[in-house]
Amino acid sequence: MAIHPYSTVPQRAWHYSYLIFCAIVFFFLVAPLVAVIPLSFTSGAFLIFTPEMLAFDPEGYSLRWYRLLIGDCSDAVVTTVCSDKWVRGAKNSFFIAICATVLATTLGTLAAQAISKPYMPFGKVIMAMMISPLIVPLIITAPAISLWYSELNLTQTYTGLVFAHTVLGIPFVVITVTSTLVGFDQSLMRAAAGLGGGPVYNFFKVQMPLILPGMISGGLFAFITSFDEVVVVLFIGGLEQHTLPKQMWSGIRQEISPTILSAATILVLLSIVLLTTVELLRRRSDRIRGVTGR
Numbered sequence: 001m002a003i004h005p006y007s008t009v010p011q012r013a014w015h016y017s018y019l020i021f022c023a024i025v026f027f028f029l030v031a032p033l034v035a036v037i038p039l040s041f042t043s044g045a046f047l048i049f050t051p052e053m054l055a056f057d058p059e060g061y062s063l064r065w066y067r068l069l070i071g072d073c074s075d076a077v078v079t080t081v082c083s084d085k086w087v088r089g090a091k092n093s094f095f096i097a098i099c100a101t102v103l104a105t106t107l108g109t110l111a112a113q114a115i116s117k118p119y120m121p122f123g124k125v126i127m128a129m130m131i132s133p134l135i136v137p138l139i140i141t142a143p144a145i146s147l148w149y150s151e152l153n154l155t156q157t158y159t160g161l162v163f164a165h166t167v168l169g170i171p172f173v174v175i176t177v178t179s180t181l182v183g184f185d186q187s188l189m190r191a192a193a194g195l196g197g198g199p200v201y202n203f204f205k206v207q208m209p210l211i212l213p214g215m216i217s218g219g220l221f222a223f224i225t226s227f228d229e230v231v232v233v234l235f236i237g238g239l240e241q242h243t244l245p246k247q248m249w250s251g252i253r254q255e256i257s258p259t260i261l262s263a264a265t266i267l268v269l270l271s272i273v274l275l276t277t278v279e280l281l282r283r284r285s286d287r288i289r290g291v292t293g294r
Contacts, residue, residue: 033268040065040261047256065258069266086263089247096158096243097226100165104222107166108173109215115174116181127178131171138231141168146235156238164232169222176221180214213281220274220281228267 007015043062044050052060069086114120115127133141145164146155154160184207192202208215230245237246244263251260 036261037265037268040258040265042258045257047258047261065262068259069262085242085247086244086259089242089244092158092242093227093244096161096165096241097223099162100169100226101219101223103162103166104169104173105215105219108170108218108222109177109211111170112174112177112181116178127174130174133168134171138168138229142232142235145232149236155236156241158241160236161233161241164236165226165229166222168229168232169225172221172225173215173218176214176218177211180211184210213284217278217281220278224271224274227270 038053039047039049041061041063042048042050042053043060043064050060054060111126111130115123115130117123120126145167149155149160149164152160154163188206188210189202192206193199197205228245230243230249233241233243233246234249237243244267248260248263251257
């Protein structure tokens, strides 16, 4: 954001003060990552910066904790705590997140289609109910899901976790797809119907290509939510449903090791990639709708 060359002294002072304030807030948000990422490469066994690391000595850095993360037990120092729990947790997290994302994207898109209609009765009430998982704290939602799923024999099952994470991911899809449908020209669907196209055919051939960026954005948010979720897993997951966030939680409680920081670093990088993709899709959606010229 450039300042106007004819700005007065107070305006310039406010401009630079605003930039400094934003920089401080940004640093406050990313400061934990500044410590977590370097510590994940430590050669020591504790969560501290060793003198070698502070001196940028190559001997102070190592990939031993990343090797342990993938189940490589070749390092004799860490053999006593080496296991495949991290690998199994990552596989379970990806499986549950992908299944939940597919369901959330499908159901959320259908719900957004209905809610966006101007003649939909009680549309605002239904919208509020659809996004309620974003408002209600998980510590309240998780026990309720656990009690309900216990009656349906869905606790300690992959199906139960997929359904639970689908519920948590649907609000993101509903919000993003609904906002995309606001700028959609409904006359295109009427024109397609006038040419003989059916509702399903018109959706896939006319509407879906235009709202696809919103669908993908909502799906990515649903994926991140499912992949990073731990509270619901603690309530309804069993020994077989051991996800990566649950393993990190167990590691914090039982054994504090830099392996947790290695997993956290990978999750941070994954989140950055997905959020960058979401931003690129948002800009593409804006260009398609003619909102911006970027």
